[in-house]
Amino acid sequence: MSHHTIDQLVDQLKSGNISRRGFVRRATALGISASAAGMLAKGVVAQEASPAASPAATFEPTTSITREEYEAALQEEFQFSEPENMGGEVIIVQISDIGTLNTTLSTDVYSGWINGFLFDSLVGGSSIDGTDVPGLADYWEVAEDGVTHTFYLNPNAVFHDGTPLTAADVEFTFQSVLAEDSLSVRRSTVASTLQELVVVDDHTVQLIAQAPSATFVSDAAGQFGILPKHIWESVPFAEFGADPGATGQDPTRVIGSGPFRFVEWVPNDHVTLEKNAEYWDTNNVPYIDRFIYRVVADANTAVQSVVTGESDIAEVPFTQAVALRASNPELNTVNYDSLGMNFYHVNQDETKETLFLDVRVRQALQYALDRELLAETVYQGFAIQANGTQPVLSQAYAPDRTNTVYNFDPDMARALLEEAGWTDTDGDGIVDREGVRFSFEFIYSEGVATYAQQIPYMQQAWREVGIEAIPAAIPFQTLLDETDNGTYQMTVQGFNWSPDGAQIAMYGCESTPPAGFNSMRYCNEEFDRLETAAITELDPEARIDLLIEASNIVNDEAATGITVFRQNIYTSSPRLHNYTPNGYGVVWSIGKTWVDPS
Structure with a gap:
């Protein structure tokens, strides 16, 4: 000593x-x-x-839930069984590949899954209710000034190569995210809330907020995993995406601190991870030996692979859920509310696309769609019409307080188009203005089962009001590239949002890629003002009021066209035990999952 x-x-x-x-x-x-x-x-x-x-304290100092308290709460909530068998593998199948192995650059759900297994974050999200819980930090404290957040790193945390994980790695990771040439979409979120990062000692970090904030911990500390400084410090931040450590071409550079180690990524085929037997969080060393993420051509193939025993977990198309339960009762098929939505969005960058700049045009697109019909037919009742922008599990979900409800009204759609100057002057069934026909391409990810019905319906519904929409199925990564670069007209996508209700990363003026998810280049200064005010509002009810007011702005202006809020449906092999997908994550329980002997 x-x-x-x-x-x-x-x-x-x-x-x-x-x-x-x-x-x-x-x-x-x-x-x-x-x-x-x-x-x-x-x-x-x-x-x-x-x-x-x-002097009297402005705020009451607080201490977070501890690692031990959260572990106890998880066990009480989910009643995990003790493993009767160690080892084996779990295979999940999806129709889309991951995008990156650099945790700070992840933008899609599937990359988030894999990076979440490889890299630990300072804090995580509770699988019980989505609130902040310990990650690398055993716990954290908020000082009486309301802005000083002190995180106590677990002193046993190490990277996969045995290098201790320290505050220097935390500092470096934040520097990479906040740099002017950073490629991270989290940059705008973190930069808008974080004033300063202070390294107190090797295992203590202070994050100083710009102002007291109800969501500061998740906004600043829960956005990404921690990178090993000794691996990445020689790489320019602007080159992070192409580095072999991000593409998987050099497995020795894919080094995290999480419960799984990287083995290989064969693009458009599979990602293989192996158990980190030396995981620093000894209570959460996985029971299984391997986790494999496999890419298949379509959702039907994915489900059939579980039916035949070739894989263990698959998302179930809405059209198959009822029949699958009837024909294969031995499978564990579950549906649950989620933070997920299906939506389309249009390019509103006036330097690249002018069709959708008029709010009446965007509203017309919404009124032309029978979204209740979509929910009942395409989604087989496992979804509801989206009224507003806040998904069902959001803290700000309040459909009864939505200003504008876009119920199916094709006559309203036609009237709005006419008000905006779009009429059918040549009788070809397509409205035009100043010699330009209202015709555009809308892209979507190939292989999504629901799109086989949804895309033709949307095309026909818009045709009924005089709009020509030309669909094009493309690979998911190509779609992300086009939307991030702003080289698209319209896209149809799925998305999962966070439960805290803040949506500035989606709609904020400064949140265009790579700083955020605002691919449509929408901007409303009043929305930004309200969202910024919500960040510093500590009264929960007042904060929700601000978020509802903000979401009404983007909904009134049809910044995006959210069609439905959907449930998730997953099926899994009966040989899996403790696997518990829910609205806060599909693979969060893999570390607790054990499998029957082969």
């Missing part, structure tokens, strides 16, 4: 850089008994106490 180290801890406690609780925790890690550490901390605080009355 180093007296020098103890002296440093005492100095940090005196200066306020760590709390009494943090002091005791670190002192016990150095071999001092808990009682002795507590007495020492009490003595230090007593020595530092001033006889003068201290």
Whole structure:
């Protein structure tokens, strides 16, 4: 035990850089008994106490849930069974490949799954209710100033190559995200809330918020995993995406700290991960040996692979769910509310596309669609018409407070088009204006089962009001490239949102890729003002009011066309135990999953 180290801890406690609780925790890690550490901390605080009355605190200091408390809550909620078999593999099949192995660059759900297994974040999201829970940080504290957030990293955390994970890695990761030439879509979210990052010591980091914020922890600390500085510091931030550590071409560069290690990524075929037997979080070392993410041509093939036993987990097309339950009752087929939506969005960059700049045109596109029909037929009742922009599990979901409800009204659609100057002057069935026909291409990801019905319906519904929409199925990654670059007219996509209700990363003026998800290049300054105000509003009800008002703006202006809020449906092999998908994640329980012997 180093007296020098103890002296440093005492100095940090005196200066306020760590709390009494943090002091005791670190002192016990150095071999001092808990009682002795507590007495020492009490003595230090007593020595530092001033006889003068201290100023009243603006905020009540708070301490987060601890790792142990969250683990206990998970067990109570889900009642995981003890494994009767160790080893084996779990194969999940999807129709889309992942996009990257750099956690800070991930933009799609599937990359998020894989990166979440490879890289630990400072904090995570609760699989019970979506709130912030410990990740690399065992816990964190919010000081009485309301802006100083102190995160206590687990001192045992190491990367897959054995290198200790320290505050220097946290600092470097944030630098890579916030750099001017960063490729991370999280840049705008983090930059809009984080004032400063302070490295207190190797295992203590302070994130200073620009202002007190109800969502600061998730906005700043929960956006991405932590990269190993020793692997990435020689790579220019602007080249992160092409680095072999992001493409998987050099497995020795795909180094994280998570419960699985990287083995290989064969594009458009599979990603293989293996159990990290040396995982620092010993209570969460996976029971299985391998996790394989397999890419198949279409959703029907995915489901059949589970039926035949070739794979273990697949998303079920809405059109197949009822029949699958009837024909294969041995499979575990579940449906649940989600943060998911299906929507289309149009390019509103006036330098590249002018068809959709008039809000009346965007509203007409909405009124022309019978979204209740889509929910009942295409989604087989496993979805509802989307009224507003907040998905069902969002804290700001309030359909009864939505200003504009776009119920099916083709006459309204035609009237709005006419108001905007679009009429059929030549009798060909397509409206035109100043010699330009209202015709555009709308792209969508190939292989999505619901699109076989949905896309032709949307095309026909718009045709009924005089709009020619020409569909084009393309690979998912190509779609992301075109929307990120703004080289598209319209796209139809699925998306999952966060439960906290904030949507500035989707609709904010400064959130265009790569800074955010605003591929449509929509901008409304009042929306930005309300969302920014919500960030610093600590009263939960007042914050939700601001978010509802903000979401009404983008809904009134039809910034996007959200068709339905959908449930998720997944089926899994009966040989899997403890696998528990829900609205907060599809693969979150893989670490607790065990499989029957082969």
